[in-house]
Amino acid sequence: MAVRQGTGPSAAAAVLGVLLVLAGPHPAAAATSSAAAEPESACVAGTGPYxxxxxxxxxxxxxxxxxxxxxxxxxxxxxxxxxxxxxxxxxxxxxxxxxxxxAGSDPNAAGDCPEREQRVTCVDMDRQLLWVQKGGRVVFRPVPIRTGRDYQETRPGRHEVYWRSKDHVSTLYGTPMPYAQFFDGGQALHGAPGSLYEGGGSAGCVNLTKPDAKRLWDLLAEGDDVYVWGTKPGTED
Structure with missing residues (x-):
C-alpha cells in the first residue's frame, strides 16, 4: 500500500495512524481487553445436602x-x-x-478431649477431626480425618502410640499406610491416598491426608496418648 508523503506535524500524524492500523493492537492490550470483556461464570449450583x-x-x-x-x-x-x-x-x-x-484455634471448646501435661492426640469421630494438644494449648491444629465404617469402627477410649512404621504396608489388605502410628491392635493413625470424603469409612484406622500424616509423624513419639470419642456420621451408635 502506498502512503503519500507530506511534511509537518499533520502529515507525520497521518503516517503514524496508518502504521498503527496496519500493525493492529499491541498483544498485551488485546489480551487485557479480552479478559475485561469476558465476565466471570455465573454461580448456578443447586441446593446441596449441607x-x-x-x-x-x-x-x-x-x-x-x-x-x-x-x-x-x-x-x-x-x-x-x-x-x-x-x-x-x-x-x-x-x-x-x-x-x-x-473448630479454629479452640477445637476442644466442649472439653471432650482430656487436657494432660503430655501431648494428647484428640480424635473426634463426631466431627471427623483430629488435633493435638498439650495441657490447654493446641500444638497441631485441627485437620480432617476418616475413621472406621460400620462393623470396623475405630475403637473409642484412651490409647497410646506403641509402634511407628514410616513406610508401612497393610498385612491384611496389601495397601500402603504411610507414616503409620499404631495405637490399638491393628488400628493406626496414617496417611491415605485420594479423598477422605469418599466411601463409607476406613477399616478402623484413622486416615489423614498424606501431608497431614507426615506432619503428625514429625510431632509424635511412642508413648504419646491418643484419645478417641464420638460416632462417625453414617454409622450405627
Whole structure:
C-alpha cells in the first residue's frame, strides 16, 4: 500500500495512524481487553445436602434453599479454603472443610478431649477431626480425618502410640499406610491416598491426608496418648 508523503506535524500524524492500523493492537492490550470483556461464570449450583450448615457459616439467611447470593457466598468460602471444585455447591467436602475452619484455634471448646501435661492426640469421630494438644494449648491444629465404617469402627477410649512404621504396608489388605502410628491392635493413625470424603469409612484406622500424616509423624513419639470419642456420621451408635 502506498502512503503519500507530506511534511509537518499533520502529515507525520497521518503516517503514524496508518502504521498503527496496519500493525493492529499491541498483544498485551488485546489480551487485557479480552479478559475485561469476558465476565466471570455465573454461580448456578443447586441446593446441596449441607445447605443450612453452609448458609449459617457464611452469614446467609438459613432457609435450606440455594439462592444466587448463597451460591456466591459458598463459592467465596470454597475459594478461600482450597475446596475444589469451587462451584458454590454445599456438598460433603465443603461441609467437612467448614468443620475444620469452625473448630479454629479452640477445637476442644466442649472439653471432650482430656487436657494432660503430655501431648494428647484428640480424635473426634463426631466431627471427623483430629488435633493435638498439650495441657490447654493446641500444638497441631485441627485437620480432617476418616475413621472406621460400620462393623470396623475405630475403637473409642484412651490409647497410646506403641509402634511407628514410616513406610508401612497393610498385612491384611496389601495397601500402603504411610507414616503409620499404631495405637490399638491393628488400628493406626496414617496417611491415605485420594479423598477422605469418599466411601463409607476406613477399616478402623484413622486416615489423614498424606501431608497431614507426615506432619503428625514429625510431632509424635511412642508413648504419646491418643484419645478417641464420638460416632462417625453414617454409622450405627
Amino acid at each position: 445447605q443450612r450448615e453452609l448458609e449459617d457459616h457464611v452469614g446467609r439467611p438459613v432457609d435450606g434453599v440455594q439462592s444466587s447470593a448463597d451460591c456466591l457466598a459458598v463459592r467465596d468460602f470454597q475459594r478461600a479454603n482450597g475446596v475444589s471444585p469451587a462451584d458454590g455447591y454445599a456438598g460433603l467436602a465443603t461441609y467437612r472443610t467448614m468443620l475444620v475452619v469452625a
